[in-house]
Amino acid sequence: MAKVKGTIEVDRERCKGCDVCVVACPFKVLSLAPKVNGKGYHYSFMANPDACTGCASCALVCPDSCITVYRKVVE
Amino acid sequence: MAEVEKTKENLVYAKNRLLTDVVMHYCPGCSHGTIHKLIAEVIDEMGMEEKAVGISPVGCGVLAYNYIDCDWAESAHGRACAVATGIKRMAPDKMVFTYQGDGDLAAIGTGETIHACNRGENITIIYINNAIYGMTGGQMSPTTLVGMRTATTPQGRDINLHGYPFKISEIAAMLDGTCYVTRQAVNTPANVRKAKKALRKAFEKPMKGQGLALIEFVSTCNSGWKMSPVAANQWMEENMFPEYPLGDLKERD
Numbered sequence: 001m002a003k004v005k006g007t008i009e010v011d012r013e014r015c016k017g018c019d020v021c022v023v024a025c026p027f028k029v030l031s032l033a034p035k036v037n038g039k040g041y042h043y044s045f046m047a048n049p050d051a052c053t054g055c056a057s058c059a060l061v062c063p064d065s066c067i068t069v070y071r072k073v074v075e
Numbered sequence: 076m077a078e079v080e081k082t083k084e085n086l087v088y089a090k091n092r093l094l095t096d097v098v099m100h101y102c103p104g105c106s107h108g109t110i111h112k113l114i115a116e117v118i119d120e121m122g123m124e125e126k127a128v129g130i131s132p133v134g135c136g137v138l139a140y141n142y143i144d145c146d147w148a149e150s151a152h153g154r155a156c157a158v159a160t161g162i163k164r165m166a167p168d169k170m171v172f173t174y175q176g177d178g179d180l181a182a183i184g185t186g187e188t189i190h191a192c193n194r195g196e197n198i199t200i201i202y203i204n205n206a207i208y209g210m211t212g213g214q215m216s217p218t219t220l221v222g223m224r225t226a227t228t229p230q231g232r233d234i235n236l237h238g239y240p241f242k243i244s245e246i247a248a249m250l251d252g253t254c255y256v257t258r259q260a261v262n263t264p265a266n267v268r269k270a271k272k273a274l275r276k277a278f279e280k281p282m283k284g285q286g287l288a289l290i291e292f293v294s295t296c297n298s299g300w301k302m303s304p305v306a307a308n309q310w311m312e313e314n315m316f317p318e319y320p321l322g323d324l325k326e327r328d
Contacts, residue, residue: 006087007079018104018304024264041103054079056088057264063108064099069088072079 006054011066017041021058027051091115104304106294109261130155132179135210153184156191159198172199177218178208195252197281200289205296213299217241244291248325254286256325260293262308
């Protein structure tokens with residue numbers, strides 16, 4: 001059966017670590033990094049990339065528009 | 076496990092081109108950012124980049140002109156609807172919108188707002204209601220909930236002293252000049268999608284000459300409320316939504 005796979009790219013320097021995308025993700029893909037970016041925020045990253053379906057829920061709620069979403073149908 | 080290539084054909088969502096690369100000055104998790112994104116997306120999808128004129132207010136949203144790449148004018152505190160009226164009357168082909176918070180629109184600018192609604196100016200009012208004066212440090216605003224603690228109401232808002240929360244959307248819906256009054260939120264992906272559809276309608280209806288459209292966003296101010304962004308969203312769902320229920324209040328063709 002065809003499966004939809006997704007991946008995201010987070011603009012680490014724009015991210016303010018607000019945690020809203022982590023909560024919005026229905027598959028618990030995202031998490032806040034233990035490291036910080038240039039402004040001292042714990043940026044968001046894909047802690048569980050295999051579960052991502054590219055639904056773009058994280059990107060929709062991101063206030064700083066730092067998430068780009070890609071999606072592909074794989075066999 | 077197959078990898079998803081980060082190519083153009085696999086792209087489903089990216090930052091809109093009308094949002095500039097300037098990093099927003101808003102606090103982490105602020106609803107302003109999400110609403111700016113929706114405005115940029117709707118203007119881009121309507122192809123109104125050259126015709127959109129925003130009026131930025133006094134408040135946190137004052138720097139909106141740095142973030143959305145369309146024409147902007149700055150108005151005195153609360154007078155955005157008056158400035159928008161002037162621009163729309165002089166240039167009727169422009170898509171004029173104001174972007175105001177509750178301290179701007181529902182406090183000092185109540186007179187301008189209600190009379191613009193009553194005159195039925197063909198403008199769009201985007202009203203951000205976070206129940207607090209966010210920029211100046213979290214003082215009580217007219218829309219603050221009863222019992223809500225702010226910098227100027229440390230014991231909570233008292234109806235005997237401060238009156239009741241001011242519901243400007245309900246007032247606007249009663250006036251004959253408005254064609255579309257709705258209340259939305261951007262706390263969840265589903266609400267963001269609904270809000271985007273409502274925002275598009277709020278931009279389109281005044282352009283058809285049907286009257287004034289007012290879209291209220293029930294928003295968070297996590298810094299002013301002294302909460303984390305996620306806790307603020309939850310607090311908003313539990314306390315703000317019963318007082319300010321989401322949905323269309325008025326729609327007229």
